[in-house]
Amino acid sequence: MAFLLSFSPNPPLNPKLSSLNTPLSATLNTKRHFIIHTSSFCFILLAQQNPIPQALAQASTPSKPALNLANTKSWFQFYGDGFAIRVPPEFEDIMEPEDFNAGASLYGDKAKPRPFAARFASTDGSEVLSVVVRPTNQLKITFLEAQEITDLGSIKEAAKIFVPGGATLYNARTIKIKEDEGFKTYYFYEFERDDQHIALMATVSSGKAIISGATAPCSKWDDDGVKLRSAAISLTAL
Secondary structure (H helix, E strand, O other), X not given: OOOOOOOOOOOOOOOOOEEXXXXXXXXXXXXXXXXXXXXXXXOOOOEOXXXXXXXXXXXXXXXXXXXXXXXXOOOEEEEEOXXXXXXXXXXXXXXOHHHHHOOOOOOOOOOOOOOXXXXXXXXXXXXXXXXXXXXXXXXXXXXXXXXXXXHHOOOOOOHHHHOOOOOEEEEEEEEEEEEOOEEEEXXXXXXXXXXXXXXXXXXXXXXXXXXXXXXXXXXXXXXXXXXXXXXXXXXXXX
8 A cells, every 4th residue: 555645747667766865954943842853764645555765774974954944834734634834935726626625424434535635736737735635544554543643653764655767866854843832743854756846844733644745847946945845844733
């Protein structure tokens, strides 16, 4: 069984995995308080049965500077079912009516899962911010529901869930966000695949995995990467 959050319309079937250690510089400037534990291995999207890449297993663990983020306090905050996320200015809601109705069932028919819990795009459609919500037992075969993302394994072990083959991998961090009742753990990944650059943030709450992803063509990431990374990392479980 595999689960894939796809941002690219035509992902490659079996591209060769490569790994880069390119640190991201500058300072953290957001409303929320972060405690960031860094790792030198990096990841791509969601696929359950892929083994951990050899590059990840053997990577060293040098410290990394803070992520380069924008202040998102003034951005519109979208509230979904169990999550909130900040939406970049000028991004438009592109959820279709059938996306909202996908969870409904008629006369006892099995409900069809909604592909996205939220989806926004730039005016030209080249940059997309998406949120996906899935039961954790759909990501990892178990009879128990995960309550924290660490229940799915360490950030390295969770590569079996979040990493299919075929990407240039830049960054993976465990991020702890201070909440009223303590700290909540999130996993952050940044990578390139099929000429798309993607920033992904994931956490678990009440047995459900909540994943945000911001994507743009690689050619646009130098100009808009800080904005898109900040949008993905603004994900909050409610």
